[in-house]
Amino acid sequence: MLPLIALVQLVLAAPPFGGVDGYLRALNAVPDPQRIAQWHELLGSEPHIAGTEGDARQVERLRAAFVAMGLQVSVQEFECMLPQPQDAVVEIVMRGESAGPASPGPGARRGVIPLSIRERNLAEDPAAQHPGLTAGWNAFSGSGDVTAPVVYANYGTKQDFQKLKEWGIDCRGKVVLARYGGNFRGYKAKFAEDAGAAALVIFTDPADAGEKKGKTWPEGGWANDTCIQRGSILALEWPGDPETPGEPAEPGAAADGRPALALPSIPVQPIGYGAATQILSRMTGKAVPEGSGFSGGIPAQYRLEGGPDLQLRVKVIQDRARRRSANVVAILPGAVHPEQWVIVGCHHDAWCFGAADPLAGTIALMESARSFAEAAARGERPDRTVVFAAWGAEEYGIIGSVEWAEGHRERLLRSGVAYINLDMAAMGPNFGAACSPSLGEAIRSATVRVPQARGAAGEMVYDRISGGGRKDPQFGDLGGGSDHIAFNCHLGIASASLGSGGSEGNSYHSNYDTIAWYRSTVGADYAPALMITRMTNALAGMLADSPVVPLSAARHGREAQRMLQPLRDRAKAPELVAAIEPLQARAAALSQSGAQLDAALASAMATLGASDRERLDRLLVSLDRAWLDPRGLEGRPWFRSMLAASDRDSGYAATMLPLLAEALDAGDAARVQAAAARYGEVFTRLEKAIADAQSVVQAASTPSGPPAPLGTR
């Protein structure tokens, strides 16, 4: 392990983060695990599903807390489609001899085995019995009542349905049984519906999150047999309110004139693996092929079909009403550049109590806001504005943040320096991040300043993620999947998602996602949340208070090089290679000119005047905007960033250089060439901005007064 001082020098040698250390220390003197625990108790005290009364109370809690901090607070209401469950039934219906005796006993119906769609009550965690909790459900399910034979579709990915087709399994009219994992659940529903299924039942496989992983709740942290993952199955070509793409969903905004929406039409219902075992163990069709990856952790033969005697009844009734929720936005105006915004956000809505999702992030958001507010109350105010946003209705389809971003589009394009997302951020001691290329240096620099949660004395986050200083820490590519999507994919604002893991368990979207579960599984010491709060403070503090915004110029070209290589590798045809190779060369050159700019900026920092610094701020921010193309992606015009998008067939994963990647997927040479040309335009903008910035730095470094007159003596 390198001594700390060497690390600091190593990191600070790169981009211009000087001059903010005192401020970052002031910020990070504030966070307190006890206070974080109190945020958790405040915000995790009742279920708060978007659009419900619990949600409205959550909005008021957040508002009041920010007001108490002395921040400028606004509650930004929106109105959008927020379905609510009305009724749901899942029953096994056995036919023929399998149906059992003709008189099955009082209250029973012949051959009918009702399956539980709700978590077991636990004496150990009375919170899980709260009357505001729901049975398991998937928001945006179609409404209907279907009884049909069963097909098992593994994770229900595009590939899984293709395999079923290859194996001659017909999903038409069937109830598809699929397990969670592998993709966003909305795609399971979409692919099932595309395959002609009559209904979809999704279960949590014990091999993925249950008893095969370890002890289950309440003995351990993993999903027990009744644990159900709720969640939205909205999978449109844009996030946010389905009825107002690209427009803010203001209360009362008429949604007429919109095209008919491709919302799910079949009933979709999630269950636990106890219920899934009841189904799987009664299936009699062909066993899943060996090596296919279709087998899971239920101790029964996984089969592709249920056979003639087994039917499933799936009844789901949901409304699709427009309801209200709100974002709570708290602003600390910058002392020097109030028009430059650093935004920190996390959603506040949950499917249940949300102790982990989202509160493991929201508590860090609150404690970070308190850190900035306390420092400001003591006279330490950052140069740039910091915005703390608690977003509404993320769970339904990333609605609150998208609507806010759409409603403030021009302002954000002008003012947005960076966005930091904290969804579920504090889930364990092991820090991780995904980010826009331009934020990689700043995040690394922040890790040097923050103690490792539950680490050795003096151990910093950097030490852990760099393997004791032996490797450059790597951060993931950022696509969609949470509230960064509008900033990252629609507005071209440098974005990061901070997180942490390393805890044994999973309560995701279940009634067990309670504070009791969190404290038992992630820990009652709130050390991960303290680490995340300090990381947020360090990163947002640097972004808000550095003399010039600490966005890396070099990383644009460097990461583009990295992203282009696998695309180049996939492009077999010479004309495709010919389209991509010039981009690789330009990316390499950009990496170099960017690195020169970063270095020149660092050494010239002291000589830069206020107007130079402002110009450089604008130019560095413009590098992220350079990736925007108003035409958007093919078939997904909302996605305007040519740098990053969410994977169109899985939802969660990031697709980098998506215009080019999708053109390659389509195998269409003309489309690849057109995409390459559009990346050429992006690179031209990057080159120009870097050159302009270099001129500003050079002009500032050159003595600007008149040359010393000759012959004066």
Place this chain on the structure above:
Amino acid sequence: MLPLIALVQLVLAAPPFGGVDGYLRALNAVPDPQRIAQWHELLGSEPHIAGTEGDARQVERLRAAFVAMGLQVSVQEFECMLPQPQDAVVEIVMRGESAGPASPGPGARRGVIPLSIRERNLAEDPAAQHPGLTAGWNAFSGSGDVTAPVVYANYGTKQDFQKLKEWGIDCRGKVVLARYGGNFRGYKAKFAEDAGAAALVIFTDPADAGEKKGKTWPEGGWANDTCIQRGSILALEWPGDPETPGEPAEPGAAADGRPALALPSIPVQPIGYGAATQILSRMTGKAVPEGSGFSGGIPAQYRLEGGPDLQLRVKVIQDRARRRSANVVAILPGAVHPEQWVIVGCHHDAWCFGAADPLAGTIALMESARSFAEAAARGERPDRTVVFAAWGAEEYGIIGSVEWAEGHRERLLRSGVAYINLDMAAMGPNFGAACSPSLGEAIRSATVRVPQARGAAGEMVYDRISGGGRKDPQFGDLGGGSDHIAFNCHLGIASASLGSGGSEGNSYHSNYDTIAWYRSTVGADYAPALMITRMTNALAGMLADSPVVPLSAARHGREAQRMLQPLRDRAKAPELVAAIEPLQARAAALSQSGAQLDAALASAMATLGASDRERLDRLLVSLDRAWLDPRGLEGRPWFRSMLAASDRDSGYAATMLPLLAEALDAGDAARVQAAAARYGEVFTRLEKAIADAQSVVQAASTPSGPPAPLGTR
């Protein structure tokens, strides 16, 4: 005006308030009018009638704000009878020729003139159109639909109904019309019902709060012709939940086994003076006698009866369901004496937006809590515990605070040092207070330390209320009427109600009690609220951090002397005089011994050890408890303080030495003598505690080591 330094010496010369100046300065460096304005916006953003969803959100706002301050917060739910209005109609029904044409036109009914029971919408204040607002109503009205002739009963006091009887006016079966003022509205309903009335209509007279006082809202601050005073008419012999006298109303607590309650049974409905004018101008009965005080400000002849052609229809439908609300209690534990509690409270519920009632006090409560929390965060924590309480459901019958006090009776009897109430406290620049005798010195001392709102440079509150130092400021006697009642009248805890006035207007319990009204009428500078916050900080800070609790011993006897004099003057019969005079003599002696104790304590303060100070704390606190008598008042056993009660025939006013005063009212010599004997017991307890305290002080002042040995050299 005396120079400030002289004032400080004057005041500090009396009781022992030394050593806390630094702490009080730290506290009073915190309050900020802008922050107070933000509390107002936070808490006055929607109607929040107890038991409604708006109320539940208000509870969460308060909770979150206290959590954000870092205080220990608990939400204490209670469940009690909280009626809600279902329907109401007030109509003039003319008979005979006065009914007008037989076909009065489309939509009209012959002779029927519907009267408005709701405030006019105002373009100037859109808040008054909020969908959560109600029509005018009086909580706990009986339900019914009555049409009957009219009797006018002036203010509907006991005396007014007596006069009607003297004048031969029969209220039986009639609709009584009475104006607000003169007593608590619950007594109007009680007396009307006692007189046999079939219904009661209460109006705001323009001479009392409307256009005769000045410009009306929105041009000025006074009630316009549609302004309606809502409010509870609960008038039982105990405050709090009607169904759980003396017991905490915990959620789910069964209320069976309770005696039948004497709740109002006739319909009672409030109206504005526009509607009242419609009625009064159609009355044809006998004019009110000249000089009777029955005439008001409506430009019509006030008459005692409506005459044969005029009837009023009054329909009121209300439920009487048990609903939930909550107190929000935030604690800052004392550093030295955590078991000694100084409590600051104000209710949070309102009939409408509540910008004035209660928020003119609640905002000072919040800012005071923030002051203590900020000081604590900087390491300045008071010796004693300070409790900040936002009470629920005060408007229905002082329910939240009473239930909390009943639920914590033993703890409060042991730990309660003082209670400070802030209901509607910041209503103008002119400070005023009502208090228990023992708090008079501390409040005066606080006024020396707080700048006068909108005052001259250097002018303190003391300067204004002392007429520039020319008179000893007087504070009022404290009875009931708000959340101090349980502390003052049930638990014998030194209590104070801080307030301020001097603004031109009245929006009391109306839909016009909005932030717009408050800022226009009381002011947008929040200077009164700043003054009240600082007064609260100074008073609570002294009480919480003085080396010995700053409760005056002398004032017990001195104020008892003052209170006994008018009772002695009323007692004509020699046996009554004989009962009272000995008490006067003992009160005079108590005044003297108390003053000696106060002086001795002040000069011995430096020599007192920690255990002496703790003993003195207990003894001084016990002086207020000395007034408690477990037998309670005659017919009102809940009222255990023999010092102060609310007036049993008017509700709002304070009755001092109530056991004796009520016995005198009854003109029953034996009862007077028995009461005097019970006051003798109180005085004995006071004498003993003062003597004990004097011993502690003297022992501490006397060198306690062994006498210097003789002959050692």
